[in-house]
Ligand SMILES: Nc1ncnc2c1ncn2[C@@H]1O[C@H](COP(=O)(O)OP(=O)(O)O)[C@@H](O)[C@H]1O
């Protein structure tokens with residue numbers, strides 16, 4: 001088996017976002033949860049190893065990323081991709097800079113790019129400044145993120161704080177001119193001692209040009225956007241088929257459920273719409289803290305209702321309600337209580353016969369995937385930009401695959417929880 005592209009993602013939903021982009025562009029892709037201990041299937045063009053390293057201590061993020069790199073190198077990968085968030089989520093110390101630097105050193109890479117742009121989801125970069133929709137990153141909701149508040153939109157500055165290597169810029173005027181011009185600018189930067197460049201991108205055409213310009217780089221770093229242009233590089237070299245369908249999943253069946261622990265604006269709208277016409281059960285961290293057995297209550301409730309239509313179990317709440325819970329319990333304890341409860345509920349739902357499940361929220365997805373003991377996911381068709389359907393890789397041939405959609409808090413249209421099922425066979 002030779003895997004063409006090896007990817008390291010700093011969280012689980014970010015991993016499926018990237019994997020979905022690769023599948024959309026024609027690469028058969030699996031996402032592995034952590035560094036695998038067992039061999040993977042032969043029919044795979046790209047592997048994403050999903051870590052939970054976005055906010056872990058720098059040393060831990062670096063050592064886990066290097067362990068992932070070693071596995072990807074042993075699988076024969078021709079190029080390595082480090083995936084982080086399209087809003088460049090990181091603390092001033094890292095982990096984007098230190099992990100990038102460690103991967104560059106291990107790969108002997110003298111230069112790489114950093115490009116979190118994802119225009120389809122409103123993340124664009126202009127003159128090195130990251131925009132979220134109409135707003136600068138530092139004016140968006142990300143300025144209040146509990147773990148990685150982003151208060152500077154200038155990515156050259158942000159990245160330079162996190163790395164010893166000199167950080168430059170490939171601006172949109174150059175990117176507009178296409179791959180050859182980007183390559184020339186990069187060569188110029190390298191001559192002047194730069195080791196990294198933030199690359200502007202405002203459109204998918206830009207992403208494709210950037211992908212083409214990076215064909216020979218041992219390491220690429222970014223959000224999922226620039227993955228759009230990479231498969232074509234492998235096709236041009238005759239390494240990737242133009243005809244094999246990449247998004248085919250094993251058939252799944254069973255009951256349907258949505259679990260939501262995300263309190264992001266997009267998820268709040270999605271939960272409100274689903275609650276209006278489907279059975280819904282709310283998880284309140286304050287009741288959990290008082291020792292109420294909401295896991296059994298939710299499963300008893302679901303057992304009586306779940307059938308032809310999906311059910312929703314959610315902790316999603318407004319910022320005021322979340323703040324109140326955090327004041328009483330502490331942010332970490334409130335989050336942990338909810339994550340544990342939702343993960344136990346996910347296990348119970350599978351026992352009840354759920355075979356198709358949507359999970360909303362990055363941390364929530366991590367908790368659910370770990371509780372279900374999932375080792376890997378085969379990536380299928382896109383539901384909305386950044387969110388594909390996946391099916392669990394069988395760890396035992398007798399176990400039916402589970403269809404899972406791991407939705408980043410900020411992704412997906414308002415009717416995401418209603419329409420997603422139509423994309424399953
Ligand atoms: N009602 C609530 N009160 C306090 N914390 C909550 C509540 N609902 C969810 N949470 C916590 O908020 C965090 C949401 O993070 P996450 O799942 O990553 O979503 P997103 O992708 O939107 O950031 C989780 O730790 C979750 O347990």
Ligand SMILES: O=C(O)[C@@H](O)C(=O)COP(=O)(O)O
Pocket residue numbers: 011013014015017018084085086087223224361362363386407408409410
């Ligand atoms: O690049 C992105 O925006 C996403 O793939 C991502 O990483 C989102 O993280 P969460 O919001 O924590 O799910």
